[in-house]
Amino acid sequence: MSLEQSYIDLYAANRAKLLAGAPDSLNQYRDAAMEAFSTQGFPAKKVEDYRYIDVRAAFDGKQNYSMLLKATPLTAIKGNPISVNNTELLNRYYNKVADNHDPITALNTALTQECLCIYLTKNQQLEKPIELNDIFAAGVDQMEHKRILIILEEGASAVLLLHYMTRDKYHYLATQVIEVFVGDNATLQLYELEETHTSCTRFNNVYFHMGRYATVKHNNISLFNGTTRNTIKAYLKGEFGEVTLNGCVMADKNQTVDNNTLIRHEVPNCTSHELYKYVVDEQSVGAFAGKVYVAEGAQKSVSKEVNQNICASDEARMYTQPMLEIYADDVKCSHGSTVGKLDEMALFYLRQRGIPLAEARMLLMQAFVGQVIDEIPITSLCDRLHIMIEQRLKGELDQCVGCARCNK
Amino acid sequence: MSENKNAYVRQVADKQYQYGFTTDVHTEIIEKGLNEDIVRLISSKKGEPTWMLDFRLKAFRYWQEQAEPKWGHVHVPFIDYQAISYYADPTAKKAEDADKLGKIDPELEKTFDKLGIPLEERLALSGNTAVDAIMDSVSVKTTFKEQLREKGVIFCSIGEAIKEYGELVQQYLGTVVPYRDNFFAALNSAVFSDGSFVYIPKGVRCPMELSSYFRINARNTGQFERTLIIADNDSYVSYLEGCTAPMRDENQLHAAIVEIVVMNNAEVKYSTVQNWYPGDENGKGGVLNLVTKRGHLRGVNSKLSWTQVETGSAITWKYPSCVLSGDNSQAEFYSVAVTNHYQQADTGTKMIHVGKNTKSTIISKGISAGRSQNSYRGLVKIGAKAEGARNYSSCDSLLLGSECGAHTFPYIDCHNNSAIVEHEATTSKISEDQLFYCNQRGIPTEEAVGLIVNGYAKDVINKLPMEFAVEAQKLLSVSLEGTVG
Numbered sequence: 062m063s064l065e066q067s068y069i070d071l072y073a074a075n076r077a078k079l080l081a082g083a084p085d086s087l088n089q090y091r092d093a094a095m096e097a098f099s100t101q102g103f104p105a106k107k108v109e110d111y112r113y114i115d116v117r118a119a120f121d122g123k124q125n126y127s128m129l130l131k132a133t134p135l136t137a138i139k140g141n142p143i144s145v146n147n148t149e150l151l152n153r154y155y156n157k158v159a160d161n162h163d164p165i166t167a168l169n170t171a172l173t174q175e176c177l178c179i180y181l182t183k184n185q186q187l188e189k190p191i192e193l194n195d196i197f198a199a200g201v202d203q204m205e206h207k208r209i210l211i212i213l214e215e216g217a218s219a220v221l222l223l224h225y226m227t228r229d230k231y232h233y234l235a236t237q238v239i240e241v242f243v244g245d246n247a248t249l250q251l252y253e254l255e256e257t258h259t260s261c262t263r264f265n266n267v268y269f270h271m272g273r274y275a276t277v278k279h280n281n282i283s284l285f286n287g288t289t290r291n292t293i294k295a296y297l298k299g300e301f302g303e304v305t306l307n308g309c310v311m312a313d314k315n316q317t318v319d320n321n322t323l324i325r326h327e328v329p330n331c332t333s334h335e336l337y338k339y340v341v342d343e344q345s346v347g348a349f350a351g352k353v354y355v356a357e358g359a360q361k362s363v364s365k366e367v368n369q370n371i372c373a374s375d376e377a378r379m380y381t382q383p384m385l386e387i388y389a390d391d392v393k394c395s396h397g398s399t400v401g402k403l404d405e406m407a408l409f410y411l412r413q414r415g416i417p418l419a420e421a422r423m424l425l426m427q428a429f430v431g432q433v434i435d436e437i438p439i440t441s442l443c444d445r446l447h448i449m450i451e452q453r454l455k456g457e458l459d460q461c462v463g464c465a466r467c468n469k
Numbered sequence: 470m471s472e473n474k475n476a477y478v479r480q481v482a483d484k485q486y487q488y489g490f491t492t493d494v495h496t497e498i499i500e501k502g503l504n505e506d507i508v509r510l511i512s513s514k515k516g517e518p519t520w521m522l523d524f525r526l527k528a529f530r531y532w533q534e535q536a537e538p539k540w541g542h543v544h545v546p547f548i549d550y551q552a553i554s555y556y557a558d559p560t561a562k563k564a565e566d567a568d569k570l571g572k573i574d575p576e577l578e579k580t581f582d583k584l585g586i587p588l589e590e591r592l593a594l595s596g597n598t599a600v601d602a603i604m605d606s607v608s609v610k611t612t613f614k615e616q617l618r619e620k621g622v623i624f625c626s627i628g629e630a631i632k633e634y635g636e637l638v639q640q641y642l643g644t645v646v647p648y649r650d651n652f653f654a655a656l657n658s659a660v661f662s663d664g665s666f667v668y669i670p671k672g673v674r675c676p677m678e679l680s681s682y683f684r685i686n687a688r689n690t691g692q693f694e695r696t697l698i699i700a701d702n703d704s705y706v707s708y709l710e711g712c713t714a715p716m717r718d719e720n721q722l723h724a725a726i727v728e729i730v731v732m733n734n735a736e737v738k739y740s741t742v743q744n745w746y747p748g749d750e751n752g753k754g755g756v757l758n759l760v761t762k763r764g765h766l767r768g769v770n771s772k773l774s775w776t777q778v779e780t781g782s783a784i785t786w787k788y789p790s791c792v793l794s795g796d797n798s799q800a801e802f803y804s805v806a807v808t809n810h811y812q813q814a815d816t817g818t819k820m821i822h823v824g825k826n827t828k829s830t831i832i833s834k835g836i837s838a839g840r841s842q843n844s845y846r847g848l849v850k851i852g853a854k855a856e857g858a859r860n861y862s863s864c865d866s867l868l869l870g871s872e873c874g875a876h877t878f879p880y881i882d883c884h885n886n887s888a889i890v891e892h893e894a895t896t897s898k899i900s901e902d903q904l905f906y907c908n909q910r911g912i913p914t915e916e917a918v919g920l921i922v923n924g925y926a927k928d929v930i931n932k933l934p935m936e937f938a939v940e941a942q943k944l945l946s947v948s949l950e951g952t953v954g
Binding site for chain 1: 540542851853866868869870871872873874875876877878879880881882883884885886887888889890891892893894895896897898
């Protein structure tokens, strides 16, 4: 039996239960998605988009994962007491930007148990940032297929932090699809912070659909993980949109972090920025592939992409692949990527001043990834992340810092 | 001065593709199609030893199992491999004419004269370039062979080398680009006809530039040349390659392999001005240029430099690469790729660092105009043992016209913590400011574009030998003629 077949069978056997637990708005896409998944199968390493990660190994089923089939009711966070018809909202947005061309997304659409929905009405401004703690604490080896839908209507603004954590040492395999719709003039800051463990495998696909003058700042921080693949796709659909995709990765042991981003300039006058920094140590593997696509007619596009990496050990591997695909002439696009080591001169400077080598290295690494953190405009979050990075480098990161849950 | 220069450019440009003529010469073309018998026939026509035939057959059998690769950012039209003739010999008549042996058909001589390649040694202008002239599947003549022989340099067609220096060829052929390397490499290994063979012995600095000129003439044929260059310890050679083809409505296939072996302290400079027929302005016809070029820097302190100016071909699919095995070896890649009308180019390089303290530099300049697509694709790989490896890559793209595309696909695979790899790329059009500056000083827009483009490509053109640099500059202007306004 092929690997795919076991998932197809899983779906067939549990279809009724899945359908019973979720609204039709979610269920209507399941069959087609499963069909798309079964025709594509899990991407082999030959598939360009998945060349740096072994998807088949992640899903090989050697771990006996259990899966929660009964979906919890749809969760909605509504800012205003305006009644929102969930069904209508879901029909309008759910599965509209995520596509079945990605087999992981297709699998998620078919098997997802629940959908978290965050909806902001027209011109609604969220006063305080929302932090969502996604905690893996099943007590058994578990597989999960999560779904998040974020909708900002015209002129709305929000700051969201998604914090992925583990609370026990079981194996986890999770797929997650986040669909984000940012309306005209709306502003979204979305932070994702991963702090799981080495037995955790995550596939996280994020899709942004952006309107005119929409602004998105996405920051993707991998502090600790097992195997993580982030696929981030930003579609600039309205003129004068601006998207920033930043991220930093600290990896050691046998961790793998593969970030695959796509920014599609589909209309003129949009701007995109991208800054990704990696520190790969011990036997870890870091991969970055960032494509900027400028469609025909998308004149006056401006794009700047930077990827900088440090290989800190003999056995660590770093793959980087910044790409430009441009079909319009009046554009300014650039990318730069480097792979290197810590600056010898800077290390010498620090040691000369009595700082031991290990500490000096740590300081430099901290400063190196710190650049990504400094881009975050919220001071409190920025400070907290700096502390977490320091702790991460010292190997003290047993629990997270500063969030309400831990301080209790 | 600038006016004169422009007048010349215009004059050349009006001629469009000036090498598009055909030569009316009796050419012996074998039957179309590809099977084991054809492979055997080619081998027997060239009078090859058994080991060569075995090599070809192995490659052919492997090729049969393979499918055409699809990953390039180009749309290769359907190629019917059975509708191509794999061997065309324009010199066949000569061989029959026994008393004229050693003389070249005057038609052929005229053709090469027209292309600016004198086959008579006394006519060679600068007197410092030896030429191997190849039409279709056969080497027509190699000049200055004797002078080179005195120094111990072997410069001849590969067909001749297989017969006369069999051992040397056998030792190196297929070691840099094995026949299993890719689909087109397997095809070439099975049916390759002529190409050049160069051997520079230990400690010899080749006294003149060596050059090969490739010409496709016959209809419905493909050219499958194979070049092998071996630079032994402490030697130096500069090798140039040029190519043209007649204007035809159908696509012609050109699948070549170039292998270079560089030993201790040796240096090889390989320059190409590729000017195959690019097809007409509607994208009809043109040469499909699908080649595998690779150099192996085996020795310590060895050096290899690829310089290419790519202006022709309907489709270019080529990655001159370097495997840096020797410690302290250095590799360079300089490229200007120009595409216009419906041309498509997917070109770049691979730098594979294996040895310690190896260094590589990549400078790539892409210029796309009309409705063409121009991609840079490159790989820099630092192996686990390549301590202190260093790479710098820079690839810039210039867009002239709103319907063309420029793409960059660089890959960096780093497995060593002491390596430093840098890559940067930019894509933009010619800035309004620069144009305005020129206009303001009385330079018309078209001329200003030429000026800016030439300046943009200067980094690469400067690396070419002088005669080539002049030609390349002219080609650049011609290829871009009519792209402004």
